Structure formats: structure tokens, C-alpha cells
Amino acid sequence: MKIRTMVVGIVAATFSMIAMAQAPIVIKFSHVVATDTPKGKGAEFFAKKAGELTKGKVKVEVYANSTLYKDKEEMEALQLGAVQMLAPSLAKFGPLGVKEFELFDLPYIFDDYKELHLITEGPVGKGLMQKLEGRGLVGLAFWDNGFKVMSSNKPITTPEDYKGQKMRIQSSNVLDAQMRALGAIPQKMAFSEVYQALQTGVVDGTENPPSNLYTQKMHEVQKYVTMTNHGYLGYAVITNKKFWDGLPADVRGQLEQAMKEATTYSNGIAKEENDKAMEEVRKSGKSQVTVPTPAQKLALKKALVKVHNEMAGRIGKENIDTVYKATNFDPSKL
Numbered sequence: 645m646k647i648r649t650m651v652v653g654i655v656a657a658t659f660s661m662i663a664m665a666q667a668p669i670v671i672k673f674s675h676v677v678a679t680d681t682p683k684g685k686g687a688e689f690f691a692k693k694a695g696e697l698t699k700g701k702v703k704v705e706v707y708a709n710s711t712l713y714k715d716k717e718e719m720e721a722l723q724l725g726a727v728q729m730l731a732p733s734l735a736k737f738g739p740l741g742v743k744e745f746e747l748f749d750l751p752y753i754f755d756d757y758k759e760l761h762l763i764t765e766g767p768v769g770k771g772l773m774q775k776l777e778g779r780g781l782v783g784l785a786f787w788d789n790g791f792k793v794m795s796s797n798k799p800i801t802t803p804e805d806y807k808g809q810k811m812r813i814q815s816s817n818v819l820d821a822q823m824r825a826l827g828a829i830p831q832k833m834a835f836s837e838v839y840q841a842l843q844t845g846v847v848d849g850t851e852n853p854p855s856n857l858y859t860q861k862m863h864e865v866q867k868y869v870t871m872t873n874h875g876y877l878g879y880a881v882i883t884n885k886k887f888w889d890g891l892p893a894d895v896r897g898q899l900e901q902a903m904k905e906a907t908t909y910s911n912g913i914a915k916e917e918n919d920k921a922m923e924e925v926r927k928s929g930k931s932q933v934t935v936p937t938p939a940q941k942l943a944l945k946k947a948l949v950k951v952h953n954e955m956a957g958r959i960g961k962e963n964i965d966t967v968y969k970a971t972n973f974d975p976s977k978l
């Protein structure tokens with residue numbers, strides 16, 4: 645009897661060891677935007693690729709639209725190991741203590757994706773990613789979204805129009821300075837709360853690339869959208885360093901390859917996704933879309949570039965100068 649019990653026990657233990665050996669490594673990838681956005685699609689692409697390249701050894705579970713965690717919570721969850729991957733906007737790294745990421749929030753510092761990539765793919769981009777290691781994180785890739793439009797329930801065509809308007813921003817001090825430079829009243833708020841805040845009038849307006857504006861239906865509760873393209877919004881895909889370093893080397897290599905392919909894919913669709921979303925916003929007729937005249941754009945630019953200097957202490961003057969040099973930009977010539 646005793647021997648039988650032992651045999652049963654051994655068999656059960658063996659089965660559970662086999663099951664454990666075969667259980668995939670789960671990566672919970674949490675993010676706050678809709679699936680039908682550049683980031684949402686990039687995350688889905690990565691999940692599929694990771695499964696293929698690791699032959700099922702890794703299972704990536706994507707949680708979109710703040711279904712698992714909101715902005716601030718997801719950062720904490722990643723550091724605690726409750727999730728393994730995120731792609732927060734570059735405007736959300738200040739609270740982690742890596743405030744230099746706010747370089748990308750500076751108004752009118754990048755004219756297009758090409759200029760932006762000179763920085764994300766150059767030494768400044770690499771240096772920023774390295775800084776994350778001190779926070780127990782690993783930066784895996786930069787993913788694009790796009791250039792922001794302004795929206796509000798009051799007209800916002802000239803810099804004067806922004807005076808006194810309550811504008812929702814992400815958790816970036818550069819964005820705070822940007823709104824103040826226009827005389828607006830910035831309000832930091834989690835992405836998941838923006839629609840309701842706009843709908844109920846807690847804030848008057850906000851800024852975001854069209855893909856976010858449209859997929860969150862913000863245009864349905866905003867009377868005016870101005871295509872200012874005044875700033876960039878993109879992401880850093882990050883993982884928990886302890887988790888990443890603990891992966892078997894071959895699996896890590898396969899995930900790096902999956903991330904490389906997902907980055908090419910996501911960055912490849914970003915502009916088109918935003919153009920399409922803008923078209924949908926226009927077609928909906930829910931908000932009045934304005935394209936600023938060259939003179940209006942220049943006035944806005946002049947009102948905003950002073951933020952570069954104001955924020956040099958926070959971001960590092962050398963980082964700003966590197967961008968100016970790479971993109972041939974001289975603010976004094978405006």
C-alpha cells in the first residue's frame with residue numbers, strides 16, 4: 645500500500661514537472677490606447693511574432709485600453725513585476741525620474757518623422773534608453789505615434805484663443821510649460837479619464853495625435869480641432885530588467901527579433917493610421933477641423949519655442965542642441 649502511494653505520488657509529481665516545463669512564459673503587455681492605433685497594432689503584431697519565433701515558448705497577452713492598468717499604475721506594476729511589458733508615451737517618464745525623455749515633448753522641435761528618427765536612432769535615443777536601467781527597466785524600442793492636433797470646445801486658431809482654457813495634458817512638465825506659454829491652464833490626467841473630462845467640461849480641450857483623438861471618440865465631445873502639428877507623441881517599449889535578464893538567452897534573442905520586426909511594422913503604419921483617423925474625424929462632422937494658415941502657424945510657433953530654453957535645465961541643453969544640429973533648426977531665425 646505504502647509503495648503504491650509512493651508510486652502514485654512520483655507519477656503525479658513527474659506529470660506536474662512536465663506540465664511546468666511546457667508552460668509558456670507569459671508576458672503581460674499592458675497599454676492604454678485602443679487596439680486600432682499604431683501602438684495597439686504594434687503590440688498585437690509583437691504578440692503574434694513572439695509566439696511564432698519562440699515556437700510557443702512565450703505567450704504575449706496584450707491588455708489594451710487601460711483594461712489592466714491606467715497610466716501611473718502600469719509603471720508601478722512593471723517595476724513590481726505584475727506586468728512584463730509596456731509602451732508608455734515618452735511624456736510619461738518624468739515621474740520615474742527620467743525627465744530627459746520630455747525632450748520629445750518640446751513644441752515644434754521636430755518637423756516630421758524623419759527628423760525625429762535622427763534622434764531616436766542616434767546617441768541621444770540610446771543614452772535615454774540606458775538611463776532606464778537605473779530604474780530597473782530595459783528600453784527595447786521607440787515606437788511612433790504621430791504629431792499632435794489641439795482640440796477644444798472653444799475656437800483655438802490663434803495663440804490668444806488658448807488663454808484661460810483648461811487643457812488636459814500627459815504627466816510632462818514640458819507639456820505643462822507649453823500650455824502655460826499659451827496662457828492656458830494645464831491639467832495632468834490619466835488617458836483613461838480624458839473622454840469623460842472633456843464630455844463633462846472638467847477640461848475644455850486637449851492635444852493628441854488624430855489616432856488617439858478618433859479611437860477614443862474625443863472628437864465627438866470637442867467642437868474644434870486645429871491641425872497644429874505642434875508636437876510629437878511616441879513611445880518607448882519597456883520591460884522589467886530582472887524579468888528580461890532572467891529569460892533563457894535564446895528566448896531573449898527571439899523576442900528581440902520579434903520586437904525589431906514589430907517596430908518596423910508599427911513605425912511603418914503610424915503616419916497612415918493618423919492620416920486615416922484625421923479623415924474620419926473630418927468626415928464625422930462632429931467637430932470643426934481647421935488647418936492653420938502659414939501666418940497662424942508661425943504665430944503659434946513663436947509663442948511656443950521659448951519653452952525649449954525654459955526647459956533646458958530639465959532636459960539638458962546638450963540634448964536640445966543635438967536636435968537643433970541634426971535637424972538644422974535655429975529658433976532665433978523664426
Ligand code: LMR
Pocket residue numbers: 676677732733789814834835852856877
Ligand atoms: C496620452 O495619455 O494622451 C497618450 O500618452 C496615450 C498614448 O499612450 O498614446
